[in-house]
Amino acid sequence: MASFRKTAMTHTFDEPARVKSKNPLAALEIDSRLLGMIGAFAVICVVFQVWTGINAMTLRGDFAWNPAAWLFDGRFLTPRNVFNLTIQTVSVALMATGMVFVIVTRHIDLSVGSLLATCSAVMAVTQTVVVPEWMGLGLEHPAIAPISIAAGMLTGLLIGAFHGWLIGYLTIPAFIVTLGGLFVWRNVAWHLTGGQTVGPLDANFQHFGGINGTLGVSMSWVFGLLALAAAFYGLFSARRARVAHEFPVKPVWAEFAIAGMIAVAILGFVAVLNAYEIPVRRLQRIFEDRGEVMPEGFTTGYGLPISVFVLIVVAIVMNVVARRTRLGRYIFATGGNPEAAELAGIRTRLLTVKVFAIMGLLCAISAVVASARQTFHSNDIGTLDELRVIAAAVIGGTALSGGIGTIVGAILGALIMQSLQSGMAMVGVDAPYQNIVVGIVLVFAVYVDIVYRKRTGG
Amino acid sequence: MAPPLVEMRDMQKAFGGIRAVDHVNVDLHPGEVVGILGHNGAGKSVLMKMLSGALPRDGGEIFINGTPAPINSPRDARDYQIETIYQYLALADNLDAAANMFLGRELVTPLGLVDDAKMEAETRKIMKRLNPNFRRFKTPVSGLSGGQRQSVAIARAVYFQAKILIMDEPTAALGVEETRMVSELIEELKRQGIGIFLIDHDIHQVKSMCDRASVMKNGRLVGTVDVDKVTEDDLLGMIIAGKDPMTGEMVGAAEV
Numbered sequence: 001m002a003s004f005r006k007t008a009m010t011h012t013f014d015e016p017a018r019v020k021s022k023n024p025l026a027a028l029e030i031d032s033r034l035l036g037m038i039g040a041f042a043v044i045c046v047v048f049q050v051w052t053g054i055n056a057m058t059l060r061g062d063f064a065w066n067p068a069a070w071l072f073d074g075r076f077l078t079p080r081n082v083f084n085l086t087i088q089t090v091s092v093a094l095m096a097t098g099m100v101f102v103i104v105t106r107h108i109d110l111s112v113g114s115l116l117a118t119c120s121a122v123m124a125v126t127q128t129v130v131v132p133e134w135m136g137l138g139l140e141h142p143a144i145a146p147i148s149i150a151a152g153m154l155t156g157l158l159i160g161a162f163h164g165w166l167i168g169y170l171t172i173p174a175f176i177v178t179l180g181g182l183f184v185w186r187n188v189a190w191h192l193t194g195g196q197t198v199g200p201l202d203a204n205f206q207h208f209g210g211i212n213g214t215l216g217v218s219m220s221w222v223f224g225l226l227a228l229a230a231a232f233y234g235l236f237s238a239r240r241a242r243v244a245h246e247f248p249v250k251p252v253w254a255e256f257a258i259a260g261m262i263a264v265a266i267l268g269f270v271a272v273l274n275a276y277e278i279p280v281r282r283l284q285r286i287f288e289d290r291g292e293v294m295p296e297g298f299t300t301g302y303g304l305p306i307s308v309f310v311l312i313v314v315a316i317v318m319n320v321v322a323r324r325t326r327l328g329r330y331i332f333a334t335g336g337n338p339e340a341a342e343l344a345g346i347r348t349r350l351l352t353v354k355v356f357a358i359m360g361l362l363c364a365i366s367a368v369v370a371s372a373r374q375t376f377h378s379n380d381i382g383t384l385d386e387l388r389v390i391a392a393a394v395i396g397g398t399a400l401s402g403g404i405g406t407i408v409g410a411i412l413g414a415l416i417m418q419s420l421q422s423g424m425a426m427v428g429v430d431a432p433y434q435n436i437v438v439g440i441v442l443v444f445a446v447y448v449d450i451v452y453r454k455r456t457g458g
Numbered sequence: 459m460a461p462p463l464v465e466m467r468d469m470q471k472a473f474g475g476i477r478a479v480d481h482v483n484v485d486l487h488p489g490e491v492v493g494i495l496g497h498n499g500a501g502k503s504v505l506m507k508m509l510s511g512a513l514p515r516d517g518g519e520i521f522i523n524g525t526p527a528p529i530n531s532p533r534d535a536r537d538y539q540i541e542t543i544y545q546y547l548a549l550a551d552n553l554d555a556a557a558n559m560f561l562g563r564e565l566v567t568p569l570g571l572v573d574d575a576k577m578e579a580e581t582r583k584i585m586k587r588l589n590p591n592f593r594r595f596k597t598p599v600s601g602l603s604g605g606q607r608q609s610v611a612i613a614r615a616v617y618f619q620a621k622i623l624i625m626d627e628p629t630a631a632l633g634v635e636e637t638r639m640v641s642e643l644i645e646e647l648k649r650q651g652i653g654i655f656l657i658d659h660d661i662h663q664v665k666s667m668c669d670r671a672s673v674m675k676n677g678r679l680v681g682t683v684d685v686d687k688v689t690e691d692d693l694l695g696m697i698i699a700g701k702d703p704m705t706g707e708m709v710g711a712a713e714v
Contacts, residue, residue, distance in 0.1 A: 241575040324571040326564050329553075333561055336552035343512055343548050344562035345533040403552035 048423035049074030079276035087210030091370040093414035096392040097318040098362035104335040106402035107174035111181030113385035117189035119367035123152035124198035124377035145204035153364040160360015168352030199376020209372030213306040220303030224270035274301040336403035395445040461524030463653040469518035478504040480677040486653040493668035500674040510542040511535035541620035543611045551600035556581040604631030675700040
């Protein structure tokens with residue numbers, strides 16, 4: 001029947017002009033979900049700091065009801081532990097940034113741990129057999145690290161693209177393709193090394209592992225200041241663009257408050273890493289290797305680990321891709337409404353290939369960090385990482401229904417999981433109980449996110 | 459006489475054994491609004507999706523300004539300045555108005571990065587013209603009302619200077635005031651010489667907005683009539699019984 005659609009709805013075009021908020025926190029316009037995650041991370045840090053403090057006092061037999069002393073005696077927020085926490089987080093965090101794209105486009109990747117192992121095996125074999133023997137360059141050749149890293153990255157990129165092709169063009173569900181990949185690549189890695197542990201890895205290669213490669217105190221400060229300058233420039237140019245187009249802008253004090261917070265965060269982070277001092281005996285060895293004698297009383301800090309530097313660079317690049325490139329825009333559009341994306345002329349199948357190729361590349365970068373950190377390649381490298389990576393992305397606010405997720409959130413998610421685990425290890429919680437807690441936190445975090453979204457209607 | 463802006467000849471599309479569009483001919487002239495009418499499942503949307511490149515056709519030819527136009531994808535359709543305003547489909551709910559308006563055709567900075575500020579500025583400019591009350595430029599479109607969402611879709615078609623516009627029940631989700639605004643906009647677009655295919659259920663609306671109406675039933679064309687020369691009852695007869703008011707011929711009667 002021809003129906004007469006005259007809805008008696010009052011029209012809703014008019015909207016009240018936005019009520020000017022008096023809340024200073026709102027004026028900062030910081031994403032409240034991000035703020036919540038930072039808050040949760042801060043709570044975890046303080047809880048473990050106090051807990052380890054109480055433990056230390058009890059052990060010494062001078063326990064007192066003194067919260068200041070608990071905080072002061074804690075071992076969780078020491079430079080040493082912060083350093084370890086960051087280098088332990090890198091591998092999962094790197095892959096989590098790629099998992100954001102995968103999940104945003106409504107897919108999943110269960111193969112990242114296995115893919116990491118295959119990339120690691122390729123790099124290990126390249127640097128111990130292919131380059132030294134087949135190419136005849138010998139061990140310790142300076143070309144070993146770059147060649148093997150390039151080989152690993154190419155491997156990851158191609159395998160990822162292959163997954164994407166199976167998913168996008170042959171329309172096999174990502175869950176199945178990557179579940180298959182989980183079995184295949186773990187055992188391709190085993191095949192490549194004949195089941196052997198391969199090591200020690202090349203000395204230059206090991207610089208990407210964390211403690212064996214840091215920027216040192218002065219370079220870390222230089223990095224911190226450059227990062228700060230870049231952040232300030234970003235804030236300034238964003239504001240300038242909005243002013244040029246006569247859009248509403250934040251009050252100036254809010255801009256300065258945000259700039260101040262960024263400055264404290266960056267410089268504080270560098271200061272803490274610089275405060276972690278290299279042990280005297282290790283320093284002596286470094287001087288001996290250079291044929292020098294260490295001056296009496298000389299001390300210096302580790303500074304920023306190269307692996308963390310890699311993570312920061314990857315995070316910035318991925319963030320730019322997500323927010324400022326067509327590729328990123330199409331990833332989010334396709335996740336939000338695949339039909340709309342296709343009608344807008346976006347090649348969604350090719351997009352799937354790109355997304356999984358990026359994921360594969362990040363698995364390879366992660367493999368560099370993970371194998372360099374343990375100084376050898378082993379068969380079990382990256383085992384269960386797929387679950388940690390998915391959990392990190394999800395705790396970081398990536399919605400499995402697609403279309404929503406942030407790079408920064410995923411990295412924070414990885415950091416929260418790692419802090420929980422190492423914190424619990426420090427206070428003596430056994431590994432099985434740690435996993436129980438992490439599992440509960442995962443489910444709870446997603447529930448909080450659902451409630452948040454319902455409230456805000458976002 | 460100049461060739462029609464759009465001519466679709468002998469269009470065919472089947473899903474499995476069902477002929478969704480069965481040898482249908484329609485045409486459209488500049489500055490004209492042609493209503494595409496019929497029940498749900500009559501084949502109107504399928505016919506239009508072949509023109510917008512969203513569905514590949516099984517047979518038939520499309521001519522734009524008298525020359526064959528091989529439209530096989532939404533990108534092809536865009537190249538012919540065909541824009542579609544879908545009832546629900548075409549917005550990505552998680553993106554804001556500007557991102558949706560420029561989806562697939564983003565403005566970029568000299569470095570090749572997406573220029574959100576510029577796109578927001580352009581969106582504000584065109585919205586000032588089309589829907590001055592639109593203010594929520596920073597929120598995902600999921601939070602907008604039906605009318606606001608529709609104005610984003612219309613703004614997209616206007617901004618990119620559509621010559622041929624397909625509107626799939628543009629007022630279905632709208633209130634009275636918003637519907638009036640859309641029909642004013644259609645008048646405005648007509649004056650600019652844009653040809654519009656209007657898929658609709660509402661006979662009243664078709665009578666007031668359209669110049670001609672092509673009625674479909676069970677995938678076949680019942681007939682094309684000048685809306686001024688027929689009554690609403692004639693149109694209803696075409697939709698329900700498949701009866702051509704001029705010839706009295708019945709289409710698809712056997713299937714009823």
